Amino acid sequence: MISKNRKFNRRSLLRGAIHGSAVVMGLPILESFLNNNGTAFADGTELPPCFGSWFFGLGLTPGRWEPEVIGANYVLPEHIAALQPIREKLNIFSGLQIFLDGKVNQNHISGAQGQMTGIVTKSAADYDESFDAIIDKQFGANVRFRTLEVACDGNSSSGWTARGKNGKTPCQISPLELYRRIYGGGFIDPNRAEFTADPEVMVRHSVLSAVTDQRHKLMDTVSSDDRSRLDEYFTSLRDVEQKLAFELERPAPLPACSIPSISDEEIGTMVAQVQNTHKQFATLLSHALACGQTRIFHVTLGNAFSTLRLPGEPSAYHALTHEEPINPALGYQPKCKILGEQCMGFFVELLRAMDSIQEGEGTLLDRSIVYAFTDHGEARLHSMKNLPVFTVGSAGGRLKTGLHVAAEGDAATRVGFTIQKALGVVSNRWGSESNEVTTPFSEVLA
């Protein structure tokens, strides 16, 4: 469920109950287990690639974020200068669009939907499988959490991911709850010497297995319309079953894994609140990746109609894009430009958190691809053209970086397709109608 402006402290949440007995978790281990030998598992297997998607609403100020130089050696424009610390690991895509093919522009939805699912639907209520779910199938079930989704605006429905056609995946809105979910009951430190499988987890696992066995019986009687919904439920159930199975096995040591510390939270839509929430999520997610808990995450700064607000400003970001006059001297909407730059600042905080986790000679960010996307090229006009899109990280050398790709009105789905290709998804096409693509951006594929 959703909450807002809530304040919690850690101790209030570090409690759970299993079978009636209270489980009080220890406070986070502050010391790091990092060393410089973390490029591979002990058996020499390469650390696997990770994928993250990051949504920021309302785009950027047109004409002020696109580098002049195409290809390598571009200079970051002032509007996105916040990305300078990860400049060498960044790709910028300009000139992309999402095609509506005659459908009504579901403002602030169709653009993001098209980029994540490859499909623009007639109704905003319809939503298809997002491409992180395709990547998830490629990655397989060797993690505790198939995916982790978070929203920084206190709205659990702000995300853009879905496992199928039966509803978007809800986001977690509380860093403390995410902390508890990852590091609470069931977390096994991969670097701990001793390991004993918990018999209670074994029982929970067997219970879910038995429930999963009901699948065939129900699938035989379900109406054709509801078959995929039921199937999706059982897929979810199997994911939880696999999560418990993961907790029953000794994990491979991961020297870069450490348990982060987080501070108190205050969920809300003011810039400072969103930034704090995002920063905590960035810390938790990057550590979850380093600890082998997940390989896929989704972060959304806010919902499609961004409610991000500047201090003392009565209108939220979305309202500002439509209502703030263009300053004749400057040629743009000043407050909107500031908010766009704030978003880039938040983005780089996530990337730096990932880049700060050293795994041998590289970093967690190096073995990942983070895909940043937005809903409109010019939010003021609900434009679907010239969408700002970024990728960061090379997934262990699978993607070239440091490039500015200037597309000429191509479908923005090409970026998602390129990422799928880089991460090993075998497919000749992705998307539908004019957003269907068959050719990745080969210039960035390694």
Next chain:
Amino acid sequence: MNFSFAQKIKLGLKASLVLAVGSLPFNLAAQTSVNEDQITFVRLTAQQYRNSIRDIFGESIEVNGNAASIGVREAGLMAVGGRRLSLSASEVESYEVLALDIASQVLSPKRRNTLIACRPQDENAIDNACAGEFISTVGLHLFRRPLSEAEIENYSAMARAATDSLGGFYVGLQAALVGMMVSPEFLFRIERSTPNPETPGTRRLDAWSRASRLSYFLWDTTPNPSLLAAAQSGDLMFEDGLNQQVEHMVASPRIEDGLRAFFSDMLAFDRFDTLDIDTTLYPKFTKNVEDEAREQTLRTISDHLLNQEADYRDLFDSRKTFLTPALAALYGVPIPIRQEMGGRVPWVPYEYPENHIRVGLLGQATFLSLFSHPGASSPTLRGKAVREHLLCQTIPPPPGDVDFSLVRDTDNLEFRTVRDRLSEHRDNPTCAGCHMLMDPIGLALEVFDASGVYRTVENGAPIDTSGEWLGQEYDDVRELARMLKEDPTLTSCLVQRAYSYGTAREPTRAEVQWLNTTHSQLRSEGMRWQELMQRISRNPDFYTVPEAAPKEN
């Protein structure tokens, strides 16, 4: 007031319900309902989950948290959207953790003797008979139908395995209970249907599914023992038996739970979850006031429709409501302060003076804040809400390539009020079509700011609330409310929404005809809630399942 299955379970084999289950040829019943039928399903809402747990295991069981979930509003209702949703892995994960917690409470030493009728011969070993009895009894309520022998055996096997692994009969029962609580049979309201012999080509719900639909519709909870007994006996499949149950349920105080759930959905109370009125700009609109505003609206509707048995239309210009001191301060009216023991919010019945500007539901902070921006009122959002949520009309999304910047240009002295600024939309032919539908309604409400506080000026300019509704001119929100309540669209929307809410789908063409007839009758007889509930619940079509139409993207 509250029935408690916990007591029924305690009475176990002695109670009429359990006697009925015990003597029921439910293996046969279950086989016919499980094996031959077609199923559809609707996800339980968070509130329905809580209510069901409360009514099955008793009020002392705490439901510590919710599964984070996303609703989808379709045909104006989250209830209809619930028919297209599944459960994500994170939701199932949450439900499993919730089930563990609830099961540990139900089977804790202090509760097990109350909630379980039988005793194991040895608390450290499995007792198949007692486990089977527990599973079949609890399963009946969780699944809202009897379990088949095979199902009882499956859950008994879970209990045996857990007892063997962890040592302890009750630990084994916990495992079986968790299994039932994460089953789709509990987390979804599964509706089984059979071919309808009266109307070939359609399907009708079986008796157990009828009981569920009726119960979640009228009471927002799982079927009670009486309803299950009527399902088991088959009475629910016949007019007399159905009517008897409906009459009892509509007359029960529990009808208020159903009413609250319906209006929370219809009036888009899900927006409260993300409501973010800026307290620096509107200091009176604290979190407490927000909560009290929600309760004020539900309390007003409930009292009006149930206690007063008044006409739905009168909700829109009624001067009667309930207030707390904080709400009274927000609204700027005096109420007697009562000190109550135990820190309870002192609700006071209140009637605004005659000709007071604040009348009806549209004058309450709930509506006014839910359809505002964080720092400003919004005539467009408010007008759209009236059209969509109260009149069942659809406003298309705004087109692209429109410059809205004039709307907020408060620096322009020619455009000090939002009415002036919105005039650009009404003059722009691209915008005018929709804004002419929304803005006049919202402009009548401009005397209330984003938090619901009354005002007469904006940026120093007087606020003009006049407008026109269906060719009739009004000066302010009071006159608009009176015109609105006379509009048949208002009441037909209620009838249609209530029906869709109960079936969790849009009505078929044949059902629309029935709804139109019912609407006409109720408009002349009085648009009374209990009567509407009775008529819908007694309609045989209410328990049918239309053939699925092919879906388009």
